[in-house]
Amino acid sequence: MALELIKGNIAIAEAALRAGLVSYFGYPITPQTELLEHLSVRMPELGRGFVQAESELGAINMVYGAACTGLRTMTSSSSPGISLMQEGLSYISGTELPAVIVDVVRGGPGLGNIAPSQADYTQLVHGGGHGEYHLIVLAPASVQEAVDLTGLAFDLAEKYRMVVCLLLDGSLGQMMEPVELPEFKPLRTTPPAYAVGSPDSKGQVVLTSINIDPPTQERFNVKMMTRWQEVEKNEVRYKGYYLEDAEYVVIGYGTAGRIALSAVREAREQGLKIGLLRPISLSPFPAKAVDELADKVKGFLVVEMSNGQMLEDIISITARRIPVEFYGRMGGMVPYPDEIANAIERLVQGEHIVNTDARGKWLADMRELVGTGE
Amino acid sequence: MTETDVKIVAKRPLGFTDRTTHYCPGCTHGVAHRLIAEVLEEMGELNNTIGVAPVGCAVFAYNYFNFDFVEAAHGRAPAMATGIKRTLPTKTLFTYQGDGDLASMGMGEIVAAASRGEHITVIFINNTNYGMTGGQMAPTTLPGQKTSSCPHGRDVETQGYPIRTAELLATLDGAAFVARRSLHDARSIRMAKRAIRTAFEVQKQGLGFSMVELLSICPTNWGMNAIDSRQWLVDRMLPYYPVGDYKISTAVSEMKIGGN
Numbered sequence: 001m002a003l004e005l006i007k008g009n010i011a012i013a014e015a016a017l018r019a020g021l022v023s024y025f026g027y028p029i030t031p032q033t034e035l036l037e038h039l040s041v042r043m044p045e046l047g048r049g050f051v052q053a054e055s056e057l058g059a060i061n062m063v064y065g066a067a068c069t070g071l072r073t074m075t076s077s078s079s080p081g082i083s084l085m086q087e088g089l090s091y092i093s094g095t096e097l098p099a100v101i102v103d104v105v106r107g108g109p110g111l112g113n114i115a116p117s118q119a120d121y122t123q124l125v126h127g128g129g130h131g132e133y134h135l136i137v138l139a140p141a142s143v144q145e146a147v148d149l150t151g152l153a154f155d156l157a158e159k160y161r162m163v164v165c166l167l168l169d170g171s172l173g174q175m176m177e178p179v180e181l182p183e184f185k186p187l188r189t190t191p192p193a194y195a196v197g198s199p200d201s202k203g204q205v206v207l208t209s210i211n212i213d214p215p216t217q218e219r220f221n222v223k224m225m226t227r228w229q230e231v232e233k234n235e236v237r238y239k240g241y242y243l244e245d246a247e248y249v250v251i252g253y254g255t256a257g258r259i260a261l262s263a264v265r266e267a268r269e270q271g272l273k274i275g276l277l278r279p280i281s282l283s284p285f286p287a288k289a290v291d292e293l294a295d296k297v298k299g300f301l302v303v304e305m306s307n308g309q310m311l312e313d314i315i316s317i318t319a320r321r322i323p324v325e326f327y328g329r330m331g332g333m334v335p336y337p338d339e340i341a342n343a344i345e346r347l348v349q350g351e352h353i354v355n356t357d358a359r360g361k362w363l364a365d366m367r368e369l370v371g372t373g374e
Numbered sequence: 375m376t377e378t379d380v381k382i383v384a385k386r387p388l389g390f391t392d393r394t395t396h397y398c399p400g401c402t403h404g405v406a407h408r409l410i411a412e413v414l415e416e417m418g419e420l421n422n423t424i425g426v427a428p429v430g431c432a433v434f435a436y437n438y439f440n441f442d443f444v445e446a447a448h449g450r451a452p453a454m455a456t457g458i459k460r461t462l463p464t465k466t467l468f469t470y471q472g473d474g475d476l477a478s479m480g481m482g483e484i485v486a487a488a489s490r491g492e493h494i495t496v497i498f499i500n501n502t503n504y505g506m507t508g509g510q511m512a513p514t515t516l517p518g519q520k521t522s523s524c525p526h527g528r529d530v531e532t533q534g535y536p537i538r539t540a541e542l543l544a545t546l547d548g549a550a551f552v553a554r555r556s557l558h559d560a561r562s563i564r565m566a567k568r569a570i571r572t573a574f575e576v577q578k579q580g581l582g583f584s585m586v587e588l589l590s591i592c593p594t595n596w597g598m599n600a601i602d603s604r605q606w607l608v609d610r611m612l613p614y615y616p617v618g619d620y621k622i623s624t625a626v627s628e629m630k631i632g633g634n
Binding site: 022023025049050051053054055057058059061062063064065066067068069071073087088091095191196197201203204205206207208209210 | 440446447463482485490
C-alpha cells in the first residue's frame with residue numbers, strides 16, 4: 001500500500017474510521033479540530049453517527065451513551081476540553097465500558113495556549129476524574145505510530161472494557177508525515193450481550209456506575225483493580241534505542257522522546273554510551289523495563305514537555321538507586337535536540353548524586369534561561 | 375351457573391418489574407412511570423426502548439421498568455440518549471429527568487438536544503424542589519416558596535425567578551412537540567398519558583425532539599399530606615406553570631396516531 005502524506009489529526013480520524021468507528025462526538029478546540037472536521041464529512045458519508053456536541057461535557061456523555069451499546073465510539077479534544085471530560089471518564093470507567101478518547105495536548109494551565117505540550121500526563125495517567133479507576137494511555141511519537149495505536153486503542157478498549165486514551169502533543173496533531181493507513185475493518189453494528197439494545201442479552205440490561213451499597217462498591221473496585229493487574233501484565237509497550245551497552249539512559253515519550261533520540265544519536269557519534277527508553281504505554285507504565293535498566297546503568301535523564309510529571313514515576317520506580325536528572329520545557333515550548341544534548345553532557349560529566357533534587361536543579365536553570373516574567 | 379363476562383379494567387403494565395418502588399407515599403413518580411409503561415406497551419415498543427435514568431429520586435427507575443436502561447450523570451441524560459440514538463438509530467430513547475437534573479445542571483444538554491431536533495423523548499418531572507437531597511431550592515421553586523436551602527422563601531431579588539422549561543424549549547425550531555401536563559387528578563393524568571403517547575409517536579415517526587413536562591407533587595419535602603399537596607399544586611403551581619401544548623410543529627399537527 002502506498003504511503004500518503006497526512007496531518008496527524010486527520011490520520012487518527014481516518015484510522016479510527018478504518019478501525020470500525022460507529023459514532024463520534026466532539027467539540028472544536030485547537031490543536032485538535034481537524035480531527036472533528038474530517039469526521040464531520042466522513043462519518044455521514046459512510047452512514048455513521050456524528051455530532052458536534054454543545055460542549056466537551058456533552059461530547060463525553062454522548063460517548064458514554066454510545067459506549068453503552070458496546071460499539072466503537074470516540075471523542076477527541078485538547079487539554080481544557082479533556083478537563084471538562086473528566087466527569088464522563090470516571091462514569092464510563094465506573095460502568096466498565098469501552099471508549100477511545102484522543103487528547104492533543106496544548107500548553108497550560110488554564111486557557112494557556114495552542115502550542116505543543118505534555119502537561120496532561122498526570123490528569124490522564126494518574127486519574128483526573130473522581131474515584132479510583134485507570135485509563136490505558138498510549139503515546140505515539142510519529143503520525144504512523146498514532147495511526148497504528150488508534151487501531152490498537154479500539155481493540156484494547158473492547159478487550160478490557162476500559163477507556164483508552166491516545167495522548168499526543170499538538171505538534172503531532174498538526175504535523176504532516178507519510179503514513180500507511182490500514183484497511184477498513186468490517187463494521188460491527190450489533191451490540192454485544194452486555195450492552196443495551198443487544199439481541200443477545202438475556203433479559204433487562206442496566207448499565208450504571210451506581211453502587212449504593214459500600215461493600216458492593218468495594219467488591220466492584222477489587223474487580224476493576226484485578227483487571228488492571230491483567231492490563232499491567234499484558235499491555236506494557238515501549239521502545240528501546242541503543243540500550244545494549246548504554247551507560248546512561250534518556251527516558252522520554254512522544255515528541256520529547258523523538259527529539260531526545262536525535263540528541264542520543266548525536267551523543268553516540270561522539271562516542272558516548274547513551275541509550276533511550278521511549279515509553280509508548282504511559283499507563284500501564286513500563287515500570288519493569290525502567291527498574292531493570294536502573295540496575296544496569298549509571299544514571300537516567302528524564303525529558304518531558306512538562307514540569308516533570310513522568311519524572312515522579314521514574315523516581316518512584318528507581319527508589320533513588322541511581323541518579324535521575326531532568327530536563328523539561330513547559331507552557332507550549334518544545335526542546336531543541338541541542339538542549340537535550342547539553343543535558344546529556346551534564347549528566348555524563350557531572351557528579352552523580354543519587355539524592356539530588358532533579359526538579360529543583362532544573363528549575364534553577366530554567367529561572368536563568370527563561371526567567372519568571374516578574 | 376350463569377357465565378359472567380370478565381372484563382379486565384386494570385392490570386400491571388407489561389413494562390413493569392414486580393418490585394415495589396422506593397418512592398415516598400403520595401409521590402407522583404409512580405403515576406408517571408405507569409403512564410410511560412402503558413404508552414410503550416400500547417405502541418408495541420417495550421422491546422425496542424432504552425431508558426435513560428437521571429440523578430435524583432428516579433435514579434433507580436430501571437428497577438421498576440423491565441427493559442434496557444442506562445444511568446446518566448447528573449443533568450447529562452439528553453447527551454447520553456443522543457449518544458445511544460446516534461449509534462442505534464432504530465431504538466426508541468427516552469430520558470426521565472427531574473427539575474434539578476434537567477433545568478439546572480443539565481440545561482445545556484437539554485437545550486442542545488432540543489435545538490438539534492434529537493429524536494428522543496424527554497419526560498420532565500417538575501415538583502419545584504430537589505427531592506432526593508432533601509428538598510432544596512430548584513430552578514422551578516416558586517417565588518416565596520420555602521425549601522431547605524431557602525428557608526425564608528425564595529427571594530427573587532437574590533435567588534432569581536423560576537424557569538418555565540416547556541415555554542423555553544418551545545422557542546427552539548428543533549423541538550417538534552413540547553407540552554406541559556399535571557398529575558394532580560384523574561382527568562389530568564389521562565391528559566398526561568395522551569401527551570406522552572404523542573411525544574413517543576413524534577419520535578417513532580421521526581419528527582424531532584419531544585418533551586412532556588409533568589407537574590408533580592412532593593409531599594415529603596413539601597411537608598404536607600398527599601391531598602394537601604395536590605391542592606397546593608392546583609393553587610400555586612398551575613397559575614405559574616399552566617398546562618398546555620407549547621409547541622406542535624406542522625408535521626406533528628398532521629401526525630396520525632394509531633389506535634390502541
